[in-house]
Amino acid sequence: MGQTALFGHGAAANCYSDAPMVEASSQPNGRQISPQPAATPAPRPPRTPLGRLVGHPRTALLIGRVVQGAAEIIEGRGGKLHKVARIDEGSDLRGIDLIMFGESLQLEKDPVAALRARAESLSDGGHILVDLPRGRGADDAVFRGENAIKIIEDSGLEVMRVEDDTESPLYTRFAKSIHSLITKTARTRPGHAMVMARRPPRPGPLSLTVGMLTLNEIDSIEPMIADIRKYAPDAKILVVDSSSDDTPVIAAKLGARVVRQLPPRGHGPAMERLLYEAAKDSEALIYLDCDFTYPSATIPRIRELLEAGADVVNTSRTHRYPKEMPVPNFVANRFFAATAQIVHGIPTTDVHSGMRGYRSSVTRAFDFDGEGDALPLHTLILPAKAHYHVCELPIPYFERVGPSKLAKLRGTAWTFIRIATAIG
Numbered sequence: 001m002g003q004t005a006l007f008g009h010g011a012a013a014n015c016y017s018d019a020p021m022v023e024a025s026s027q028p029n030g031r032q033i034s035p036q037p038a039a040t041p042a043p044r045p046p047r048t049p050l051g052r053l054v055g056h057p058r059t060a061l062l063i064g065r066v067v068q069g070a071a072e073i074i075e076g077r078g079g080k081l082h083k084v085a086r087i088d089e090g091s092d093l094r095g096i097d098l099i100m101f102g103e104s105l106q107l108e109k110d111p112v113a114a115l116r117a118r119a120e121s122l123s124d125g126g127h128i129l130v131d132l133p134r135g136r137g138a139d140d141a142v143f144r145g146e147n148a149i150k151i152i153e154d155s156g157l158e159v160m161r162v163e164d165d166t167e168s169p170l171y172t173r174f175a176k177s178i179h180s181l182i183t184k185t186a187r188t189r190p191g192h193a194m195v196m197a198r199r200p201p202r203p204g205p206l207s208l209t210v211g212m213l214t215l216n217e218i219d220s221i222e223p224m225i226a227d228i229r230k231y232a233p234d235a236k237i238l239v240v241d242s243s244s245d246d247t248p249v250i251a252a253k254l255g256a257r258v259v260r261q262l263p264p265r266g267h268g269p270a271m272e273r274l275l276y277e278a279a280k281d282s283e284a285l286i287y288l289d290c291d292f293t294y295p296s297a298t299i300p301r302i303r304e305l306l307e308a309g310a311d312v313v314n315t316s317r318t319h320r321y322p323k324e325m326p327v328p329n330f331v332a333n334r335f336f337a338a339t340a341q342i343v344h345g346i347p348t349t350d351v352h353s354g355m356r357g358y359r360s361s362v363t364r365a366f367d368f369d370g371e372g373d374a375l376p377l378h379t380l381i382l383p384a385k386a387h388y389h390v391c392e393l394p395i396p397y398f399e400r401v402g403p404s405k406l407a408k409l410r411g412t413a414w415t416f417i418r419i420a421t422a423i424g
Helices: 049-054 070-076 103-107 111-121 145-154 169-183 221-231 247-253 267-281 296-308 327-344 375-385 408-421
Strands: 005-007 059-063 080-084 096-101 122-132 158-163 193-198 208-214 236-241 257-260 284-287 312-316 356-359 390-394
Touching (some): 049 070, 059 070, 070 080, 096 111, 103 111, 111 122, 111 145, 122 145, 145 158, 145 193, 208 267, 221 236, 221 247, 221 296, 236 247, 236 267, 247 257, 257 267, 267 284, 267 375, 284 296, 296 312, 296 356, 296 390, 312 375, 327 375, 327 408, 356 375, 375 390, 375 408
Parallel strands (some): 059 080, 059 096, 208 236, 208 284, 236 257, 312 390
Antiparallel strands (some): 005 390, 122 193, 284 356, 312 356
C-alpha cells in the first residue's frame, strides 16, 4: 500500500513514522432494522463552546462543582450521568467515557495520585476535562497553567488540548464571522481555561462498524454489502439512508442496520449521524462511499492501523493522479489539501476522502457540526490539531457505479469555510 504518514500538529506535522504500528503487513486478510422512516428528531439546542469540549460521551462522571450546563449537555445527547462530591467517591465505576473535575483537584494533597487512581474509571481512550482556576485566587492555586499540565502528564494521562478565551486576530476577524454568518450560530470560546486529556488507548482488537451514506444506491448496495462482509465478516454494517428507492429495504434484508434521514438533509448531517450512531456500540468505525470508488479490500489494513494505535486513518486517492478521476477534480482536491496544509500544518494529500477509519473514543471527544457540506475536513483537521494520532494511507481509486451526486460549487465554498472555522 506504500508508506503511511503519521501526522499531528506542530513539530510532528511532517513526521513519517517507521514505528511498528505502520510496519504491519498491508495484506488484506447484523441485525435487521425496519427501513421505515424514523420519527424526525427534535431540534437540538444551539451548539456552545462547552458542548464542543464535552463531546458525546456514552457515560460521564462529574466530580464536585463543574462548569454550569455540562450535565444538561451530556444528558441531552443521551449520555448516562454519574455525580459525586469528592474525587474518591464512586471508585468502583468503570467504563466511563468522560470525567469532569470541578474544584476537587485543588483540594487534593497529591493530585497526581488522585488522578492516577481516578483514571482507572475511564474506558479505553476515555477522557478527562479539568476546569482550571481563573481570576481572583488563581495565582495561588496549585492546579493551574503549566503546572496543571505537568500534573496531568505525571499521572499517566495524555494531554490533548487546552482551551481558553484567547482568540487570534485572524480567527476573531475572519473565521468566527464567517461561521456565524453561514450557520447562524455564534462561535465563541468558553470563559474558562480547560484541559482535555485522555487515558492512552491500548493496542488490541476493536469491535468494528462499517458505515455508508446512501442516496438511491439501488444498483450498488447489495454488491457493496457483500464486498464489505468479504473483508470484515465480523463487523456491523450501518447505513444512513435518504433514498426514495428500495436501497434501505435491500440493505435491511441483508442484515445492515438502517437509519433513515428523511427528509434528506444533505451529506453533512448524514455523516454526523453516522459517526455518533456507530460510536454508541462499536470501538471503531470505517466508512466508505457506496459506489465502489473506494476499495473494500483496504478495510483490514485500516482496521490493523487502528488496532495498533492510530486514532484516525485517512485514505488518499490523490497521493498521485488516478486515471479514473477527472483532471479538474484531481487538481481541485490537491489544491484543497495544500490549503489545509498551509493553514493548519497538516501534510495531507486528500481532505475529501470518502474512506476513513476512526477510534470511537476520538469521535466521542468532539461535537462535529454536520450542518453544511465538507464535514470530512473538520473530522480530519480537528483531531490532528488536537494531537491525536492520525495516519494517511494511499489507496487506488476506481470508477464509480451510478451517477455522481456532488454539488461542486457548494462543496468548494464549504471546503474553505471548514478550513477557516478550524482556525484557533
